[in-house]
Amino acid sequence: MNLSSVSTGIQRSFPFVRHLTPPLIALLLAVLLFFAGGLVKPNFVNINQATNIVRLAAFLGIIAAGQTLVIISGGEGIDLSVGAIVTLAAMLTFRYTNGNNGLIWWGFVLSCGAGLAVGFVNGLGIALLRIPPLVMTLGMTGVVQGTILVVTQGEMLGAAPPLMAKWIARPLVFGLPGVIFIWLALGVLMWLLLNRTTYGKHLFAIGTNRTAARLSGVRVQQVVMITYMLSGLLAGFGGFILLGFSQTVFLQLGNNYLFPSIAAVVVGGTLLTGGMGSYWGTMSGALVLTLIDSLLRAMELEQAYQLIIVGIILLALITVYGRQRSLRQ
C-alpha cells in the first residue's frame, strides 16, 4: 500500500480532511497546543493565559504582516530588514517623544515614515537594480543598524509615553489589551488588501508567474516596489506598537522578531516561492509560534531543548502542508 492510496483512504473516511487548508491546520494546532498546555501544567488553561498569549502573538503578527506580502510577491522575495526597521521605529519614537504623551501621534508618523523610507530603498534596489531580495534587505539591515548606532552613540536616551502602554499593552476593554484590537483591525485591512484590491490580485499574479502577469498588463516592477514599501511601513508600525509593550529600546529589540516573522508566514501556509498565501494564515502562525514558546517556557525546559523542539515542529508542519497540497490536487 503506497502513500497516495493511504491518503485517498483517509480522504474517504474523513471527507473534511480535504478542506484542511494550511491556515486552518495552523489554527487547529494553536487550539490543540493551548489545551495540551493544561496537561503539562494544570494552571496553563485559563482566560488570563489565553489573553496573554494572544497579546504576545499580536506583536509578532503585526510585524509579520509586511513579511507576508513580500513572500507572496515571489521572485525569492524575503525582507530581512524587518527586525532592524522595528528597532529603528521604536528608537525614533522613544527618543522623539521622550515620554511626552502629546507627541505620540508624531512618533507614529515618524515610525511609519522611517519604515516606508527603508522599504523604498529596498524596493529601488530590488525592482530597479535587480539586486536579489535576500542580499538587498540584508545589506539594508546593516545600514539601518549602523545608523541607529551613529544616532544614539550606543546610548538609548528617551522614554516611552505612558499613554502608549495604556492603549496598547494593558487591558483596555473587556480586559483585553488594545494591541489585540489593533491586530484584528489590521487583519481585516490585510484581508481587504489581498482579496479585494487590484494591488492584491496583481501581487498574487506576480508571485505565481511574472511573465504571464506582465503579458496580462501587470506592471511587475511597480508592484514589487509597492510591496517592499508596504513591508517597511508595516515593520515601522510594528516597531511603534512594540514600544508600547517593551517600554524600552535596545539594539536587538527587533532582531528577536525577524526569524519568527518568517516562520509565522510559513507556518501560516504561505508558499516561500510566492503566489499562494494569506494573512489570516500568518495570524494563525503567530499564535502557534507564541504558544509553542510559552508552553516550552512553562515546562521549564533548557533553551537548547526548546530550540530543538521548535525546529522539529516546524519541519513536521511543513511536511504535512506538502502532503496536503498534493492531496488537494
Next chain:
Amino acid sequence: MTLTLLAQGIVKRYGGVIAVKDGHLEVQSGVVVTLVGANGSGKSTLSKVITGVVAPNEGQLLLNGVPVQFPTPQAAKKRGIAAVYQELSLIPDMTVAENIWLTNEPLLGGISLRRGEMRRKTQELLDLFAGTTSNNLTPDTLVNTLPPDERQIVEILKAISSQPRLVIFDEATASLDRSQVDRLFELIRQWKREGMAIVLITHRMDEIFRVADRVTVMRNGQTVGTVNAADTTDREIVQMMIEGAAAPDAGRMPQIDTTAPVRLEVRGLRCGRLQRADLTLRDGELLGLGGLQGQGQTELLLALFGALPYAGTVILGGKPVRFRHPRDAMKHGVAFVPGDRATEGLLLSRSILENFLLPSWQRYGIIHDVESARQDATTAARDLSLVYSTLDAPASSLSGGNAQKVVIGKWLLRRPKLLLLNDPTKGVDVGAKAEFYALLRQLTAQGTAVLFYSSDDDELLGLCNRVLVLQDGLVRDELSGERLTRENLVAASMGTTHEQR
C-alpha cells in the same frame, strides 16, 4: 576509417503524439546530406535519435552495417557522432576554452588540467573562423559576453573538437551572418574531403544547393524521399515537402472589406531577430503570419504589444503610438495571446476567475465589487463554452483547449480592437480548434483586426485571406488570392519565391 550510418524505420512517440513515424536517413563519409521539412515534420527528433539524445520507440541504427544503440549522447560521441544544436548548450559563466573542452579536457596524468595546451588547441579551432569574428573572441573570453553568432561558432567548434566522423548541424546557420555562413560552408567542404560525414538541417533553400550532395525530405514524421542535389530543383523539393497533404478546409474568412478603416500600420519595424516588417491591417481582417518557427514572428507580435523594445513606426487607428509596456498597448485596445499557455499565458495555481480578470481588475473599483466580477467571468466562460468545475478551481485543472480559452477570454472581456495571436492552437485538440476558428470569425465580423501567427500551414491556408511569410527576419512574400497556395507558402518560408526562379 570510413563510416556509413543508416537509420531506418525510426518511430518516436511522446505520450500520444507521434513525432517521427517512419524516419529514414543514410549518410556516408565524404557526403553532405541536407535534411529538410516543414515545422514539426520530425527532422530534429530524428537527428536526436541518431545522436543518442532521445531513445526511439522502434527502428534501428546501423553503423557500418552493425546495429548499434546509443542510450546517451556520450555513447554516440564515443563512436564519433556529434551534433550542433540551435538551442545552445554552452555554459555562460565559463570561458570559450572551458566550454569547448568540457568533459573532454586535455589532462596531465589523468588529473591535472593542461591549461596551456587547452588554450593553444582552442586558438587553432578559433582560427578556422578567423576574419569573420570580432577580436573579442579568444580562448579566455567568457561565453556570456559573446553575441549570438559567436556563441553559435563556439558551439560548432565544440562539436568539431572531438574530431567526430559524423556531425549533425541542426539549423546551425540561423544566427550566423553571411561571411560566417560562407566560411562554415568552406569548412564543411574541406571536412567532407577529409572524410567526415555531414548532416545539415536547414530552412534555407539556397544553402541546400550550395553544399549538399543529397537532400532527404521529411513530411509529417516520415522520410518521403532522398534525391541528389545535382538532379533536383527547389520546386521539386517543395513538392516533396507538401505532396499529398490534405487540402485546406473551406472555412476562409469572408472577403475583407477594403474600405474598412486601417487599424494597424507598421513601417520598418525592427526588433531583435526581426530585421524589417511593414504591414497594413484593416478592421475586421484576419492577417496571417507564416514561415518556419523563429523567423521573427514572435518578436513582431511582442513589439506591437509593447513587451519588447523596437525601432520603427507603428500607427494604430490613425495615430502613431509607441508602447513601452503591455499595459500601454492594452489601454489602446490591443490584446496578445502568447504561444506558451503554461509559462506565458496562465497563472496555473490561481483560480480560473482570477485568470479571466487579471487584465481588468481596475474596473471593479478600489474595493472590488466581486459579484459583478464573478458575473463577467461567468458570462465569458459561457460565451466560450468553457468546460470547468467552478470558477474557483485552479487554472491547472483545465484541459489544453479550455486553458487556451481562458487565455483568450481574459482579453475578450476588454473587447480588443487589435488581437495579436502567437501560435494559439499549438497543443489544442481538433474540437477546441474548430471552436476557436468560429470565435475568430465572430470577432472579425464584429470588426476586430487580428494578426495571427501560426506554425500550422493548414490553419493559415484555411482561415486567412492574406498571409505574410517571414524568413530570416524579413517579410519574404505576401500571399493572397490566387497566390495563396501551400506551394508558395512553403517556398517563401524556405527563402524563394516562384517569380524569382
